Amino acid sequence: MSQYKRVIHWFRRDLRLTDNTSLYNAREQNEEVIPVHILSDWKKTHHWTGAGRQYFLTGCLESLAKNLDSIGGRLIIRSGSAVKELEKLIKETKADAVFLNRDPDPFGIETEKKVKELCRSMGIGYESFKDVVHHEKDEVLTQSASPYRVYTPFSKTWMSLEKKEPLPRISKFPDSEILSDLKSLDLPGVDHWGLDVPDLDLPKAGEKAAQSRLKEALNSSVLTKYKENRNSPALSATSGLGPDLRWGTISPREVFAKSQQLLDSSRSKSERESIFTFQKQLAWREFFMSILGHYPEVLETDFNEKWRGLEWDDPEKDDKLERWQNAETGFPIIDAGMRQLQATGTMHNRVRMIVAMFLTKDLHLHWKHGEAYFMQHLLDGEIANNNGGWQWSAGTGADAAPWFRIQNPWTQTETHDPEGEYIKRWIPELKEVEPKRFCKPPESGDPLVSDYPLPMVNHGEEREETLDRFKRHNSK
Ligand SMILES: Cc1cc2nc3c(=O)[nH]c(=O)nc-3n(C[C@H](O)[C@H](O)[C@H](O)COP(=O)(O)OP(=O)(O)OC[C@H]3O[C@@H](n4cnc5c(N)ncnc54)[C@H](O)[C@@H]3O)c2cc1C
Numbered sequence: 001m002s003q004y005k006r007v008i009h010w011f012r013r014d015l016r017l018t019d020n021t022s023l024y025n026a027r028e029q030n031e032e033v034i035p036v037h038i039l040s041d042w043k044k045t046h047h048w049t050g051a052g053r054q055y056f057l058t059g060c061l062e063s064l065a066k067n068l069d070s071i072g073g074r075l076i077i078r079s080g081s082a083v084k085e086l087e088k089l090i091k092e093t094k095a096d097a098v099f100l101n102r103d104p105d106p107f108g109i110e111t112e113k114k115v116k117e118l119c120r121s122m123g124i125g126y127e128s129f130k131d132v133v134h135h136e137k138d139e140v141l142t143q144s145a146s147p148y149r150v151y152t153p154f155s156k157t158w159m160s161l162e163k164k165e166p167l168p169r170i171s172k173f174p175d176s177e178i179l180s181d182l183k184s185l186d187l188p189g190v191d192h193w194g195l196d197v198p199d200l201d202l203p204k205a206g207e208k209a210a211q212s213r214l215k216e217a218l219n220s221s222v223l224t225k226y227k228e229n230r231n232s233p234a235l236s237a238t239s240g241l242g243p244d245l246r247w248g249t250i251s252p253r254e255v256f257a258k259s260q261q262l263l264d265s266s267r268s269k270s271e272r273e274s275i276f277t278f279q280k281q282l283a284w285r286e287f288f289m290s291i292l293g294h295y296p297e298v299l300e301t302d303f304n305e306k307w308r309g310l311e312w313d314d315p316e317k318d319d320k321l322e323r324w325q326n327a328e329t330g331f332p333i334i335d336a337g338m339r340q341l342q343a344t345g346t347m348h349n350r351v352r353m354i355v356a357m358f359l360t361k362d363l364h365l366h367w368k369h370g371e372a373y374f375m376q377h378l379l380d381g382e383i384a385n386n387n388g389g390w391q392w393s394a395g396t397g398a399d400a401a402p403w404f405r406i407q408n409p410w411t412q413t414e415t416h417d418p419e420g421e422y423i424k425r426w427i428p429e430l431k432e433v434e435p436k437r438f439c440k441p442p443e444s445g446d447p448l449v450s451d452y453p454l455p456m457v458n459h460g461e462e463r464e465e466t467l468d469r470f471k472r473h474n475s476k
Contacts, residue, residue: 004096004125006032006176008089010082010115011075012108014101014131014248015060016207017067019166021131026099032176034093035068037061038086039079039185043194048383050376051198052345053243054190056205060247062187063206073173077185079192083114090122093178097125101248104132104289105383106296133286134163134252137293140286147294151399154290155283166254201344202379203240210244214255217241218262227274233337233348234421239278242346242380245285256282288388291398298387302396307403310396311469312366320363323456324355325373327427330455332438332448333413334358336426343426345379350416356393357407362462364469367394395470403470406463414439427452 009026015037017023026033040046065075078085086098098119102112112128119126130136140158141147148154190197203209217223217239229237244250256279263275292298302308315321323329327338337351347355352374359370367390374390375381391397401407417423420435430438433448441455442448 003029004031006030006034006093006095006178007097007099007125007127008034008036008086008093008095010086010098010100011035011037011064012100012103012248013246014251015064016210016249016251017064017071018169018207018211019251019254020101020170020248021129021167022099022101022127023170024167025127025129027170027174030097030174032174032179033073033099034076034089034095034176034179034182035073036076036078036086036089037064038082039077039188039192041079041081046193047372048375049381051190051195052200052202052377053246053379053381054193054195055198055200056202056243056345056379057247058188058190058192059202059205060207060249063208063249065187067207068173071171071173072175074179074182075184076179076182077187079185079188082111083118086115087118087122089182090118090124092182095124097127099127100129101131102128102136104137104293106292106299107383109293131251132248133289134158134256134282135161135286137290140290147290148287149291149398151284151287154287155280158283158286159280163256163260164253166251166257198345203243205243205247205249207249210241210249213240213244214250214258218258223259223262223275223278224266224268224271225274227270227277230277231350231416232422233351234417234419234425238349240346242378242382246380246382252282252285284388285382285385287398288384291388292384295398298391298397299383302394303391303398304396304400307396307470307473310473311364313364315365315369320456321359321365321369323453324359324363324365324370328453328456329358330447330453331358331409332420332423332427332430332452333409333417336423339426341374341377345377347378348422350412351422352389353393354407354409354412356390357401358409360390360394361406361466362409362457362459364462364466367391367396404467406466408459408463410438410440410459 007026007030009023014020068075098115116126140154222237222239229235259275259279263272266272327335329335334355337347337355341347356370359365360367371386371390374386392400395401395403420438423438424431429449429452437448447454
C-alpha cells in the first residue's frame, strides 16, 4: 500500500536513477513522485565552486533530465533558496512529503534542518536517507564511541563494516496527474550563474559517462594494477570517478560492489591487493567527510589545535601566490600540475600533494589559499576531501603528514615521473630537455629553456625555514 499519494524527491548531489536511495524509496512507497532540482542563484563567483565544476553540473542535469524523460518522468528545475522553492512546490503540488538523500557537509545539513522544519510546519512528511556514503559519521567510531582522528584505524573499521548492495535502477516513473503541467526552468547553462563557458578539456558528464568510466576502470588494468601505478601521474591509472562521486552520477555502493566482484573473481594476490588499495581510497573520502562532520571548524582553522596560530606569509606582500597559480614557479612538476588543473579541472592525486606541500612548506602560504584555489578549479571539488587534503599536506590536519616530513619536489619528480612524461605533456616547451634535469635545480644557474623560469625558491632553505617556524611555534 502506498504511504503517500504524492511526494517530492529533491535531487541534490545524487543526480542518477541507479541506486538512488531516496528516489528508489519515493518511487516504491508512494503513488506519485515529483522530481525537482533547485539551482543556486549566486552570480559570478562562489567560494566553493567555479566555472568548470558548474559546467560539469549542467551536463549532469542534462543527462538526468533525459533519463527521467525516457522512463515517463520529468525533471522540474527551479532556482533560488531551496527552502523557499520547496515551500512553493509543496503548495503548488499539494505534496504529502519531501524525500531527499542526506548531504554530509555542514551547509547541506543546515538546509536539511530547515526543510525538515518546513515540512513539520506544513504538516507533511519528511524522509531523509543515507546515500552519499557507505557509513555516516556516527557509524564509524572507536571502541569508546568517539570519532577517529587518524585514518588507518578508521579505514580498518570502515572496511570491516558490511557494505550495502546497490539498489536497482528506476525503470518506470509512476503516472502523475500534474507533473507535465508544472512550471520548470529550462536546463541551465553556466550563464545561469553569470559565468562564461570554461575553455577546458572536460570529461563527459552524466550517469552513462560515469558508468563507462567505472567499466573502463574495471576492465582495464586500473583497479588490478592500482597499487603499483596509482602514483604515476603520466599514466591513466586511477578511476577518474572523482566528479561522478561528487555529483552522485554514480553511487559509492556501486563502485565498491563492482570492485568487490572483481576482487572476488581475481586469482592473483597482487591484483587483489591492488583492488583492496583502491577500496581503501574510498575510505579516505569517508574519513574526511567524517572529520568535517564531527569537526566542522576545520573549514575555518587547523584541525590540530597545536598548530593554530602558526606563522604564515602574507600573500599580498609579493607575487608568490600568483606564480604558484600561474604555473610559473620554475619547478617543472609543480607547474605541470597547475597547468593540468587549469586545462582539465583535475590534477593527479600525487601531484596535488606535491603542489600543496610546495605552497605551504616552500612558499609558507596558508593552506586556505590553496584550498580556495582548488575549489575554484577542480571538477571533483569536494569540501571535505579538499580541506582534508590541504590540511594533510600542510601538516595541520587529521592524520597529517608529520610537520617535519617535507616532500622535496625534485626527488618526488625522480620517484614519480622519472622519464618526465607528465611534465613534458603539460609543459611542451620542455620537451627537448633531458628528464634527469627535472629532478634537481639547474646547476648552471641557467633556465632549462629560455622561456621557462628559474626555480623561484631554494627548496633546502625553505625547508629549514618551515622547520624553524614549526619548532618556534611548538616551543611557545
Ligand atoms: C590537496 C588535495 C586536495 C584534494 N581535493 C580533493 C577534492 O576536492 N575532491 C576529491 O574528491 N578529492 C580530493 N583530493 C583527493 C584525491 O586527490 C582525489 O580524490 C583523486 O585524485 C581523484 O581522482 P580519481 O577519481 O581518479 O581517484 P581514484 O584514485 O580512482 O580514487 C577513487 C575515489 O576515491 C576517493 N579518493 C581517492 N583518494 C582520496 C584522498 N586522498 N582523499 C579523499 N578521497 C580520495 C575519491 O572519491 C576518488 O574519486 C585531494 C587531495 C589533495 C592532496
